[in-house]
Amino acid sequence: MKKYYAGLDLGGTFVKGGIVDEQGRIVIKDKIPTGRERPYGAIAADMAQLVKDLASRAGLQEGQVAGVGIGSPGLIDAEHGVIVYSNNIRWENVPLCGAVQERLGLPVCITNDANAAALGEHFCGAGKQFGSMVFITLGTGVGGGVILNGELFEGFRSAGGEIGHMVIERGGWDCTCGRKGCFEAYASATGLIRRTRESMVAHKESAMWKIAGSLENVDGKTAFDGMRAGDAAAKQVVDEYISYLAEGVINLVNIFRPEAIVLGGGVCAEGETLLAPLREKVSPWLFGGADYAPVAIVAASLGNDAGLCGAARLAMCRK
Numbered sequence: 635m636k637k638y639y640a641g642l643d644l645g646g647t648f649v650k651g652g653i654v655d656e657q658g659r660i661v662i663k664d665k666i667p668t669g670r671e672r673p674y675g676a677i678a679a680d681m682a683q684l685v686k687d688l689a690s691r692a693g694l695q696e697g698q699v700a701g702v703g704i705g706s707p708g709l710i711d712a713e714h715g716v717i718v719y720s721n722n723i724r725w726e727n728v729p730l731c732g733a734v735q736e737r738l739g740l741p742v743c744i745t746n747d748a749n750a751a752a753l754g755e756h757f758c759g760a761g762k763q764f765g766s767m768v769f770i771t772l773g774t775g776v777g778g779g780v781i782l783n784g785e786l787f788e789g790f791r792s793a794g795g796e797i798g799h800m801v802i803e804r805g806g807w808d809c810t811c812g813r814k815g816c817f818e819a820y821a822s823a824t825g826l827i828r829r830t831r832e833s834m835v836a837h838k839e840s841a842m843w844k845i846a847g848s849l850e851n852v853d854g855k856t857a858f859d860g861m862r863a864g865d866a867a868a869k870q871v872v873d874e875y876i877s878y879l880a881e882g883v884i885n886l887v888n889i890f891r892p893e894a895i896v897l898g899g900g901v902c903a904e905g906e907t908l909l910a911p912l913r914e915k916v917s918p919w920l921f922g923g924a925d926y927a928p929v930a931i932v933a934a935s936l937g938n939d940a941g942l943c944g945a946a947r948l949a950m951c952r953k
Contacts, residue, residue, distance in 0.1 A: 638694060640685045640702040640740075641754075641946030643747065644730075646670055646722035649677075650938065651684045653692050653699065654946035658758025660939060662692045670723045678733035685738060701741040701952070702734065703945035705750025712745050712792040743952045745788065747941055749795060751934075752779025753786055754944030755896050759936040764893040768886050769934070770797065772899035775810065776818040776882075780890060786948075798822070802881045817885075820878035823854040823901050826871075830857045833871045841865035854901050858908075876908065880915035887929050888921045898934030905933060 638661065643650040645668060652663035666684055668677060681704075689699050708720025715731025717723075735742040745753075752761075752769035761767040761781070770778040776798030780787040788794055798818030799811050806815030807825070819825050831849050834842050842860040846852045857875070860868025883895055902908060913931050917924045936943060 635695070635698060637700040638689075638692075638698050639946040639949040640688065640699055641750075641942035641944065641949070642681055642684070642702065642704045642734075643750065643941035643945060644668070644681070644704060644706045644723070645747075646707070649681055649684060650942050651681070651688055652939070652942040652946065653688050653694070654943055656950065658762075658943060658947070660943065662688050663939070663942065664688060668723070674725060674728045674730065675733055678730060679737055682734050682737035685740075699740060701743070701949035702738065703750070703948035703950075703952075704730065704734070704742065704744040705747040705941045705945040705948075706730065706744055707747050710744055710746050710792050712743070712788060715742065715744050717744070741949070741952070743948055745786065745792070745945075745948055746779070746795070748777035749779040749786055749788060750942075750944035750948060751777075751898065751936075751940040752781055752896075752944065753947045754936050754940035754942070755898070755934050756781045756784075756944075757947040758943055759896075759940060760932050760934050761894055761896045764930070766890070766892040767894040767896050768797070768890055768892045769896045769898065770821075770883070770886075771934075772821060772823060772879075772897065772901040774822060774824055776822045780892075782890065782892070786951075797882070797886060800882065800885060802878060802885070817878075817882040821875070821882055823899065825878075826854050826857065826875050826901065827852050829871050829874060830868075833857070833867050837867040840867040842868050855903075858904050862907075873911075876911050877915060880912055880919075883912065883916050883931070884919045887916065891927055892929065894930040894932060896932055896934050898937075898940065902933045909933060 648665045650665040653661040707722040709718040717728040731742040755761045778797040801815045803815035807819040809816035809819040857871040
């Protein structure tokens with residue numbers, strides 16, 4: 635009997651779920667509101683019901699779903715299936731795996747949502763051809779996950795892999811973690827938007843004003859669109875942003891020396907406009923040179939499905 639695995643991507647607004655086969659194909663997927671203001675038991679019940687509903691709608695027989703994986707924001711105790719702390723959902727020490735498992739009667743495992751996305755890209759996305767990769771997501775913050783020799787690296791008590799919080803500019807911009815100069819502060823879409831606004835204030839003649847209309851409407855595309863329009867201030871913002879991104883990538887490559895860096899998040903919609911100059915900045919500073927152990931830099935391919943695919947993969951690996 636063919637086996638399938640359920641992946642659940644827990645977010646502050648929605649729980650995304652899917653049934654995935656052993657080749658990484660999504661058989662069916664859907665999402666439900668999280669309702670994070672409710673007790674965790676109610677949310678766990680909804681997550682379990684979502685798995686049951688998806689399996690039924692996919693026409694699967696009892697026993698064909700062999701396990702469930704969860705990707706959750708926050709600090710995760712993967713060994714014991716506990717969300718130690720999640721700012722998104724305002725949870726502390728929630729035994730989510732046990733709560734879902736008792737409602738399903740299936741093995742349930744959990745990891746950080748960025749780790750789940752990394753697993754997804756490695757399993758059936760842009761990283762599937764690489765044995766080792768570092769996944770970096772450029773969004774409101776900078777998250778990511780590390781895959782070494784095909785295995786997810788989580789660190790001591792699953793608390794590692796917080797790649798956004800290495801300092802790349804000592805004494806630099808404030809980071810949400812409380813430190814200054816973190817990779818996240820500079821390479822996130824939030825950091826890019828901050829720098830774009832600063833440049834617009836300093837350059838009233840910039841085309842970025844016409845593109846965005848106001849400082850409030852600035853987004854991660856504004857500076858790139860300005861650069862394409864020939865605006866010098868916008869080009870400087872983009873060059874600075876890619877330089878900071880390169881600093882973090884170089885650090886990660888020199889620590890882990892993966893086969894690939896896989897970049898996700900909204901900023902990566904820029905494609906080669908972002909990736910080509912990034913490669914040029916990273917390559918000269920790879921320790922020992924780029925020839926002996928070259929590192930590919932590619933865009934993620936799964937989009938919003940990465941988390942649920944990776945959560946399902948987690949269940950496959952820990953069955």
